Amino acid sequence: MSSAAGRLAALAEQFLGAPLPIRIRAWDGSEAGPQDGGPVLVIADRRALRRILYRPGELGLARAWVAGELNVEGDLYAALDRLAGLIWERDEPAPEARSAGSAVAAPLRRLRGAARMAGMLREPRFRAQLREVAGLTGIGLPPRPPAEEARPQHGIRHTLGRDRSAISHHYDVGNRFYELVLGASMVYSCAYWEEPEARTGDGRADLERAQFAKLDLVCRKLDLKPGQRLLDVGCGWGSMALHAAKEYGVSVVGVTLSREQAAYARKRVADAGLEDRIDIRVQDYRELDPEVDGPFDAISSIGMAEHVGAVRYREYADRLYALLREGGRLLNHQIARRPLGGEAEERGYRVDEFIDRYVFPDGELQPVGTTVSILEQAGFEVRDQEALREHYALTLRQWVANLESGWSEALRLVSAGRARVWRLYMAASALAFERNRIGVNQLLAVRTTPAGVSGLRLRRGGFARAS
Known part of the structure; x- marks a missing residue:
């Protein structure tokens, strides 16, 4: 045999x-x-x-x-x-x-x-x-799914309660684990890398520099000035809020659905002595009232819109538009999938089962052209688009390296199954970005005045990385 x-x-x-x-x-x-x-x-x-x-x-x-x-x-x-x-x-x-x-x-x-x-x-x-x-x-019933698998959800997608549950599944796995994977910056979105010849060769140090550069790029695109108000939607562990307040002198409201993230961010804010300028809330963007919480001079949404869902995206765009003052800017940093084309765009897209069950329950990607269209339907003028696909591949490879080098510590922080989920998801995602199966884009949009004034320069520029 x-x-x-x-x-x-x-x-x-x-x-x-x-x-x-x-x-x-x-x-x-x-x-x-x-x-x-x-x-x-x-x-x-x-x-x-x-x-x-x-x-x-x-x-x-x-x-x-x-x-x-x-x-x-x-x-x-x-x-x-x-x-x-x-x-x-x-x-x-x-x-x-x-x-x-x-x-x-x-x-x-x-x-x-x-x-x-x-x-x-x-x-x-x-x-x-x-x-x-x-x-x-062997003969027998199918094995039970691993404990790390999210239970299939039924009913209406992207309600307030269901979104909170989905966010908790992904983000509330322990802040120490995220420190191990993401590094000291605690930024969970693609970094902004230098060319290979400008890097030090120390992956962790290069990642920190690249994450600082990304946060600074966002601030410059938003043209932040001292005394302005910034809304950071999906603020994570507070890195963008801290950077904007420290480096640009703005006041920040950061919202997240993760209680673990909020607690961590608030401690960082207190340690930095910025409690008078940074307000971290456990709050959904839909719960922000333009009349009470607005207006804001600028809004950053970095790696959050993937959780919004196609059925809610116009509502998301409308709410951010209402929260901005006239002349205010939005920086939307979002992963995008390739378009399917024609009617297949409506019928053919489905979220990968592994991602839906183990990583981002109810997460959805859409083509960048769809995002641009919806933002403009809501009243925004999209003024700039920058593709950062290769940057995300580099970021994910470094996160995988961080996890692999700290594997023993990771197993003390989370289950072996959870660690294996992250290793597979990040490695597969790195390849997906490298092979152009998915991309990531920064869209800069403005709420113009009734007279059509945008407040932007006539020529594109001013966003280059500071020396």
Whole structure:
């Protein structure tokens, strides 16, 4: 009888119609697949196969990874790159297919996949191999999902209560863990990196410099002046509020839905002696009253809008517009997905199951063009757009390095499953940015006066990094 790895490789190659892209090692020590010195996918427990059989695709693989039943020996990025075509890309249309007529592409691909599977099931050899794998997995019910998985939510998305629950799932895992991953800056959004020749080679130090540069870039785009009022939506651990108050002399209201973040930010504010100029609140942006809390001279929203949701985005834009004074500026820093094209834009988009269950429940991405349109529909004039895609890839790789170098400490702070979620999510996201599957953009928008005065310079500029 052939080894477990051999049988799995044979079944996988018949299903894929191509050679296995990565070497595998089964729980019995057997190996199969390419011998090219690349990474090895380790199936440490046959329960992983049961998870995949009961939930084929991304979610089954993710559950096995979080549970520690799947591991990678070697370069995780290289392994994910090899597996990407199996997990994320097999059902994606080619760029030329993202057109007005591509609404039927996804259903047709699924039908072709179902027809292929039906045809394979009629083949005696494939049925025999499938029986072998079923025997390898053991008889039984599907394994319970890991404890780190968020329970599926039902009902209306992006209500106040549901958004608070989603934010808590992601952010309330312990501030010390975030310190380990993010570094001293405690900024959870992409940094603004220098060219390679200008970096020191010390990843942690370069990250801190890049995060300072990003916060300063936001402040300069907003043209902050002493005595002005800034609203920081989704203020996190208070880094933007502290930077703006210290470096530019403004007063800041920062809002977050995470109580752990708010407590941490308030302590930082107190330690800096800025309690008279920074107000950190546990509050939803929808709870800000323009008549009571406004007007603000500027608003920063950095890495928060991904949580708003498509059904609420116009409401988000309308509320920020109402909170700004005439001539005030908004800096919206937001991750964007690639457009699908045509009717597929409405029907074809779905959040990755791994991200939805383990990382950002109810998180949603939209194309940057959609964001621009909605902001302008709300009354803003979008004056500047800067793409920072490569910057986020660099940031994520450093966060992964921070986590990996502090792995023992991470396991004392959170569960092994939670640490594994973060390692996988950040590494996969770094590759997604590098391969242009997703991007991130800073949009500078202004609420012009009734006469159309924007207050911006005639020529683009003035945003370059300070020397």
